[in-house]
Amino acid sequence: MDSSNLGISTKPFPDQFVLTLIIGLEGIDEPFILQIPARRVTENIIDTPGIRVQADGWSLTLQKLEYSPLTTRLSLTLEQEADGNRRAFELTDFEVMDEQGQVLESTHQSGFLSSDRSRNVDLLTEPFGKHPNMLTIRAYYNELKDPGKSMGCSKQIAQGTR
Numbered sequence: 001m002d003s004s005n006l007g008i009s010t011k012p013f014p015d016q017f018v019l020t021l022i023i024g025l026e027g028i029d030e031p032f033i034l035q036i037p038a039r040r041v042t043e044n045i046i047d048t049p050g051i052r053v054q055a056d057g058w059s060l061t062l063q064k065l066e067y068s069p070l071t072t073r074l075s076l077t078l079e080q081e082a083d084g085n086r087r088a089f090e091l092t093d094f095e096v097m098d099e100q101g102q103v104l105e106s107t108h109q110s111g112f113l114s115s116d117r118s119r120n121v122d123l124l125t126e127p128f129g130k131h132p133n134m135l136t137i138r139a140y141y142n143e144l145k146d147p148g149k150s151m152g153c154s155k156q157i158a159q160g161t162r
Contacts, residue, residue, distance in 0.1 A: 015039060016039035018036065018037050019036045019037075019038055020035050020036075021035075042068060044067060045066070047065040047066075047067075049062050049065060050062070057080055058079070058081075059078075061079075062074060063076065063077055067127065067128065068127065069127060070127060071124050071127055072096070072104065072126070072127050072128055073122065073123070073124050074094075074123040074125075074137065075121070075123075076094065076137070077114075077118060077119070077121070078121060079117055080117050082117060089119065090119075091141055091142040091143075092139050092140070093109055093139070093142055094123055094137055094138065095137075095140065096123070096136070096137055096138075097136040097138065098129075098132055098135060099132050099133060099135070101136075104126050105125060105126040106123065107125060108122075108123075108124040109121065109124070
């Protein structure tokens with residue numbers, strides 16, 4: 001995954017390169033070497049809207065929106081007031097809906113704390129059929145199967161009931 005567009009200090013992938021995998025197997029002296037050529041075939045469309053909304057001591061900022069033929073990537077910043085619910089802050093995830101209210105399938109979601117009250121979130125979803133005039137980002141709180149623990153598996157919730 002090329003993280004150069006997330007504000008993380010990494011070098012972007014070149015337009016073309018050869019990915020080399022060296023695989024060693026126990027009992028075989030020579031490793032297997034696979035060389036896979038890769039090249040960029042599309043240009044992603046990147047918007048940086050900087051849209052911020054606030055409610056009940058929370059704020060959400062859409063920092064970056066990137067469209068590609070394979071995925072849609074949203075870079076979000078979630079912030080809360082000093083006396084906010086830390087557990088809810090850490091267990092909040094997001095989903096994206098298109099103009100017709102259809103929830104896009106999430107393919108990956110990760111986040112890291114940039115401070116005690118700020119969390120950067122990278123959300124990847126299936127691509128939009130066409131670039132939307134409007135999209136909805138909805139936050140939801142993941143409840144843990146074992147509410148007595150601070151980490152663990154989330155409860156399974158039927159789609160649309162979050």
